Amino acid sequence: MYYSTDFEMKIAQEQFTITSKILDRDVTCTLLIPEDGAVAEPLNLLLLNDGQELENLNLVDTLENLYERNCLKPLLTVAIHAGEGRLQEYGVAGKPDFKKRGAKADLYTKFVKTELLPFIHEHTGIDHFETTAFAGCSLGGLTAMDVAWNNPELFDIAGAFSASFWWRSKDLAKGYTNDDRIMHNVIKNTAGKPELKFWLQTGTKDETADRNKNGIIDSIDDTIDIIKELLAKGYQRPADIQYLEVLGGTHDTQTWGKAMPKFLTWAFGK
8 A cells, every 4th residue: 555545635735945046036836745644655756837827727636536536656746836937938948939939948947957856856855756747738738848858867757738839930920831840840850769658638629720721720730740750759659648638628727627637647546
Protein backbone atom coordinates (compact mmCIF):
# COMPACT_ATOMS: atom_id res chain seq x y z
CA MET A 1 0.00 0.00 0.00
CA TYR A 2 1.21 3.49 -0.80
CA TYR A 3 -1.04 5.15 1.73
CA SER A 4 -3.70 4.46 4.29
CA THR A 5 -7.28 4.80 3.05
CA ASP A 6 -9.03 4.61 6.40
CA PHE A 7 -9.54 8.36 6.55
CA GLU A 8 -10.56 11.11 4.21
CA MET A 9 -7.59 12.16 2.09
CA LYS A 10 -6.86 15.87 2.32
CA ILE A 11 -4.40 17.79 0.21
CA ALA A 12 -2.06 20.12 2.04
CA GLN A 13 -1.22 23.37 0.23
CA GLU A 14 1.94 25.33 0.76
CA GLN A 15 2.98 28.47 -1.07
CA PHE A 16 6.61 29.42 -1.50
CA THR A 17 8.51 32.05 -3.43
CA ILE A 18 11.75 31.58 -5.33
CA THR A 19 13.72 34.74 -5.99
CA SER A 20 14.90 33.89 -9.46
CA LYS A 21 18.15 35.43 -10.61
CA ILE A 22 17.54 34.02 -14.09
CA LEU A 23 14.07 35.53 -14.58
CA ASP A 24 14.86 38.57 -12.44
CA ARG A 25 11.61 38.23 -10.51
CA ASP A 26 10.03 36.46 -7.57
CA VAL A 27 8.31 33.26 -8.73
CA THR A 28 5.41 32.08 -6.58
CA CYS A 29 4.72 28.35 -6.52
CA THR A 30 1.96 26.36 -4.84
CA LEU A 31 2.93 22.94 -3.59
CA LEU A 32 0.19 20.30 -3.23
CA ILE A 33 0.78 17.05 -1.37
CA PRO A 34 -1.39 14.63 0.62
CA GLU A 35 -1.38 15.64 4.29
CA ASP A 36 1.43 14.43 6.57
CA GLY A 37 1.51 10.78 7.34
CA ALA A 38 -0.64 9.79 4.41
CA VAL A 39 2.11 9.12 1.90
CA ALA A 40 5.01 6.77 1.70
CA GLU A 41 7.66 7.02 -0.97
CA PRO A 42 8.28 6.59 -3.85
CA LEU A 43 6.79 9.96 -4.73
CA ASN A 44 5.97 11.29 -8.20
CA LEU A 45 6.31 14.91 -9.33
CA LEU A 46 4.07 17.06 -11.51
CA LEU A 47 5.16 20.55 -12.54
CA LEU A 48 2.23 22.65 -13.75
CA ASN A 49 2.41 25.96 -15.61
CA ASP A 50 -0.05 28.79 -14.87
CA GLY A 51 -0.26 27.80 -11.22
CA GLN A 52 -2.33 30.91 -10.53
CA GLU A 53 -5.24 28.98 -12.12
CA LEU A 54 -5.19 26.14 -9.56
CA GLU A 55 -8.53 27.07 -8.06
CA ASN A 56 -10.23 27.45 -11.45
CA LEU A 57 -8.89 24.04 -12.48
CA ASN A 58 -10.43 22.59 -9.31
CA LEU A 59 -7.23 20.60 -8.88
CA VAL A 60 -7.34 20.10 -5.11
CA ASP A 61 -10.81 18.51 -5.24
CA THR A 62 -9.75 16.37 -8.21
CA LEU A 63 -6.69 15.07 -6.37
CA GLU A 64 -8.63 14.34 -3.17
CA ASN A 65 -11.27 12.50 -5.16
CA LEU A 66 -8.70 10.37 -7.00
CA TYR A 67 -6.90 9.51 -3.76
CA GLU A 68 -10.13 8.56 -2.01
CA ARG A 69 -10.95 6.21 -4.90
CA ASN A 70 -7.41 4.80 -4.58
CA CYS A 71 -6.65 5.67 -8.22
CA LEU A 72 -3.45 7.64 -7.78
CA LYS A 73 0.13 6.98 -6.76
CA PRO A 74 1.59 9.46 -4.25
CA LEU A 75 2.05 12.75 -6.07
CA LEU A 76 3.69 16.07 -5.32
CA THR A 77 2.33 18.85 -7.54
CA VAL A 78 4.24 22.10 -7.92
CA ALA A 79 2.13 24.76 -9.65
CA ILE A 80 4.29 27.57 -11.01
CA HIS A 81 2.47 30.91 -11.09
CA ALA A 82 3.03 32.92 -14.25
CA GLY A 83 4.23 36.50 -13.93
CA GLU A 84 3.36 39.64 -15.85
CA GLY A 85 5.91 38.59 -18.48
CA ARG A 86 4.07 35.33 -19.26
CA LEU A 87 3.97 35.99 -23.02
CA GLN A 88 7.75 36.38 -23.03
CA GLU A 89 8.65 33.56 -20.61
CA TYR A 90 6.34 31.00 -22.21
CA GLY A 91 6.84 29.62 -25.71
CA VAL A 92 9.62 27.64 -27.40
CA ALA A 93 13.13 28.17 -26.04
CA GLY A 94 15.37 30.17 -28.34
CA LYS A 95 12.67 30.54 -31.00
CA PRO A 96 10.40 33.59 -30.51
CA ASP A 97 7.24 33.72 -32.61
CA PHE A 98 6.55 36.18 -35.46
CA LYS A 99 5.55 38.89 -32.94
CA LYS A 100 8.77 38.27 -30.96
CA ARG A 101 6.78 36.70 -28.11
CA GLY A 102 8.56 33.97 -26.16
CA ALA A 103 11.87 35.85 -26.13
CA LYS A 104 12.57 34.67 -22.56
CA ALA A 105 11.41 31.06 -23.01
CA ASP A 106 15.03 29.90 -22.90
CA LEU A 107 15.41 31.67 -19.54
CA TYR A 108 12.24 30.02 -18.25
CA THR A 109 13.63 26.61 -19.20
CA LYS A 110 16.85 27.48 -17.38
CA PHE A 111 14.85 28.60 -14.32
CA VAL A 112 13.01 25.26 -14.20
CA LYS A 113 16.22 23.25 -14.57
CA THR A 114 18.67 25.17 -12.41
CA GLU A 115 16.53 26.95 -9.80
CA LEU A 116 13.11 25.30 -9.43
CA LEU A 117 13.98 21.58 -9.56
CA PRO A 118 16.99 21.93 -7.21
CA PHE A 119 14.78 23.93 -4.81
CA ILE A 120 12.10 21.19 -4.87
CA HIS A 121 14.68 18.48 -4.14
CA GLU A 122 16.15 20.52 -1.30
CA HIS A 123 12.79 21.62 0.11
CA THR A 124 11.32 18.11 0.17
CA GLY A 125 14.50 16.20 0.93
CA ILE A 126 13.63 13.87 -1.95
CA ASP A 127 16.48 13.20 -4.35
CA HIS A 128 14.58 11.14 -6.89
CA PHE A 129 10.97 11.05 -8.07
CA GLU A 130 9.59 7.88 -9.61
CA THR A 131 7.95 9.73 -12.51
CA THR A 132 8.30 13.43 -13.36
CA ALA A 133 5.78 15.17 -15.61
CA PHE A 134 5.49 18.72 -16.89
CA ALA A 135 2.03 19.91 -17.93
CA GLY A 136 0.25 23.08 -18.90
CA CYS A 137 -2.71 24.58 -20.70
CA SER A 138 -2.75 26.78 -23.81
CA LEU A 139 0.60 28.61 -24.04
CA GLY A 140 1.61 26.86 -20.81
CA GLY A 141 1.02 23.53 -22.58
CA LEU A 142 3.29 24.47 -25.48
CA THR A 143 5.94 25.50 -22.95
CA ALA A 144 5.67 22.27 -20.93
CA MET A 145 6.01 20.27 -24.15
CA ASP A 146 9.08 22.23 -25.23
CA VAL A 147 10.84 21.99 -21.84
CA ALA A 148 10.16 18.25 -21.50
CA TRP A 149 11.11 17.53 -25.13
CA ASN A 150 14.49 19.20 -24.73
CA ASN A 151 15.20 17.75 -21.28
CA PRO A 152 14.19 14.07 -21.34
CA GLU A 153 16.81 13.35 -18.67
CA LEU A 154 14.64 15.40 -16.26
CA PHE A 155 11.11 14.54 -17.45
CA ASP A 156 9.22 11.36 -18.33
CA ILE A 157 5.91 12.87 -19.45
CA ALA A 158 4.63 15.99 -21.20
CA GLY A 159 0.99 17.00 -20.73
CA ALA A 160 -0.48 19.58 -23.11
CA PHE A 161 -4.08 20.81 -22.69
CA SER A 162 -5.30 22.83 -25.71
CA ALA A 163 -1.66 23.71 -26.29
CA SER A 164 -0.70 26.66 -28.50
CA PHE A 165 0.81 24.47 -31.20
CA TRP A 166 -0.13 27.19 -33.73
CA TRP A 167 2.92 29.14 -32.40
CA ARG A 168 4.51 30.28 -35.63
CA SER A 169 7.49 32.10 -37.03
CA LYS A 170 5.57 33.84 -39.83
CA ASP A 171 2.44 36.01 -39.89
CA LEU A 172 -0.59 34.39 -41.57
CA ALA A 173 -0.81 37.40 -43.91
CA LYS A 174 2.83 37.11 -44.98
CA GLY A 175 3.11 33.82 -46.82
CA TYR A 176 2.57 31.50 -43.84
CA THR A 177 2.58 27.74 -44.43
CA ASN A 178 2.29 24.83 -41.97
CA ASP A 179 6.09 24.60 -42.10
CA ASP A 180 6.22 27.83 -40.08
CA ARG A 181 4.85 26.13 -36.94
CA ILE A 182 7.69 26.27 -34.43
CA MET A 183 7.08 23.23 -32.17
CA HIS A 184 6.44 20.93 -35.12
CA ASN A 185 9.83 21.95 -36.53
CA VAL A 186 11.56 21.42 -33.20
CA ILE A 187 10.27 17.84 -33.08
CA LYS A 188 11.06 17.18 -36.75
CA ASN A 189 14.60 18.55 -36.49
CA THR A 190 15.58 16.84 -33.23
CA ALA A 191 18.12 14.10 -33.74
CA GLY A 192 17.03 10.85 -32.12
CA LYS A 193 13.94 10.13 -30.06
CA PRO A 194 13.73 11.54 -26.51
CA GLU A 195 12.59 9.01 -23.91
CA LEU A 196 9.18 10.56 -23.20
CA LYS A 197 5.45 9.93 -23.18
CA PHE A 198 2.84 12.47 -24.28
CA TRP A 199 -0.70 13.36 -23.23
CA LEU A 200 -2.50 15.79 -25.52
CA GLN A 201 -5.99 17.26 -25.24
CA THR A 202 -8.15 19.53 -27.39
CA GLY A 203 -11.76 20.69 -27.23
CA THR A 204 -14.01 20.73 -30.28
CA LYS A 205 -14.90 24.33 -29.37
CA ASP A 206 -11.38 25.49 -28.47
CA GLU A 207 -11.74 28.16 -31.17
CA THR A 208 -13.45 28.83 -34.50
CA ALA A 209 -10.32 29.58 -36.58
CA ASP A 210 -9.72 27.27 -39.53
CA ARG A 211 -6.68 28.47 -41.51
CA ASN A 212 -6.81 25.83 -44.24
CA LYS A 213 -10.62 25.80 -44.52
CA ASN A 214 -10.78 22.01 -44.07
CA GLY A 215 -13.68 22.15 -41.63
CA ILE A 216 -11.46 21.27 -38.64
CA ILE A 217 -10.45 23.97 -36.17
CA ASP A 218 -6.75 24.84 -36.01
CA SER A 219 -6.36 23.69 -32.41
CA ILE A 220 -7.25 20.13 -33.42
CA ASP A 221 -5.34 20.25 -36.73
CA ASP A 222 -2.17 21.54 -35.06
CA THR A 223 -2.36 18.94 -32.28
CA ILE A 224 -3.01 16.07 -34.71
CA ASP A 225 0.00 17.26 -36.72
CA ILE A 226 2.14 17.18 -33.55
CA ILE A 227 1.04 13.56 -33.10
CA LYS A 228 1.99 12.84 -36.73
CA GLU A 229 5.48 14.27 -36.10
CA LEU A 230 5.80 12.10 -32.98
CA LEU A 231 4.70 9.00 -34.88
CA ALA A 232 7.26 9.80 -37.59
CA LYS A 233 9.90 9.76 -34.84
CA GLY A 234 8.87 6.22 -33.93
CA TYR A 235 6.60 6.82 -30.93
CA GLN A 236 3.60 4.48 -30.70
CA ARG A 237 -0.08 4.99 -30.01
CA PRO A 238 -1.41 4.34 -27.46
CA ALA A 239 1.73 3.27 -25.57
CA ASP A 240 3.57 6.60 -25.87
CA ILE A 241 0.85 9.02 -26.99
CA GLN A 242 -2.60 9.62 -25.52
CA TYR A 243 -4.99 12.03 -27.22
CA LEU A 244 -8.27 13.25 -25.74
CA GLU A 245 -10.70 15.28 -27.83
CA VAL A 246 -13.42 16.74 -25.61
CA LEU A 247 -16.75 17.07 -27.42
CA GLY A 248 -17.99 20.63 -26.80
CA GLY A 249 -14.81 21.38 -24.84
CA THR A 250 -13.80 25.03 -24.80
CA HIS A 251 -10.51 26.88 -24.35
CA ASP A 252 -10.83 27.44 -20.61
CA THR A 253 -10.02 26.10 -17.16
CA GLN A 254 -13.44 24.48 -16.83
CA THR A 255 -12.75 22.09 -19.73
CA TRP A 256 -9.13 21.51 -18.71
CA GLY A 257 -10.18 20.85 -15.12
CA LYS A 258 -12.66 18.22 -16.31
CA ALA A 259 -9.94 16.57 -18.42
CA MET A 260 -7.41 16.64 -15.57
CA PRO A 261 -8.49 13.36 -13.85
CA LYS A 262 -7.92 11.48 -17.12
CA PHE A 263 -4.43 12.95 -17.42
CA LEU A 264 -3.54 12.28 -13.77
CA THR A 265 -4.70 8.66 -13.81
CA TRP A 266 -2.89 8.06 -17.09
CA ALA A 267 0.36 9.64 -15.86
CA PHE A 268 0.29 8.57 -12.21
CA GLY A 269 -2.46 5.95 -11.97
CA LYS A 270 -2.12 2.83 -9.88
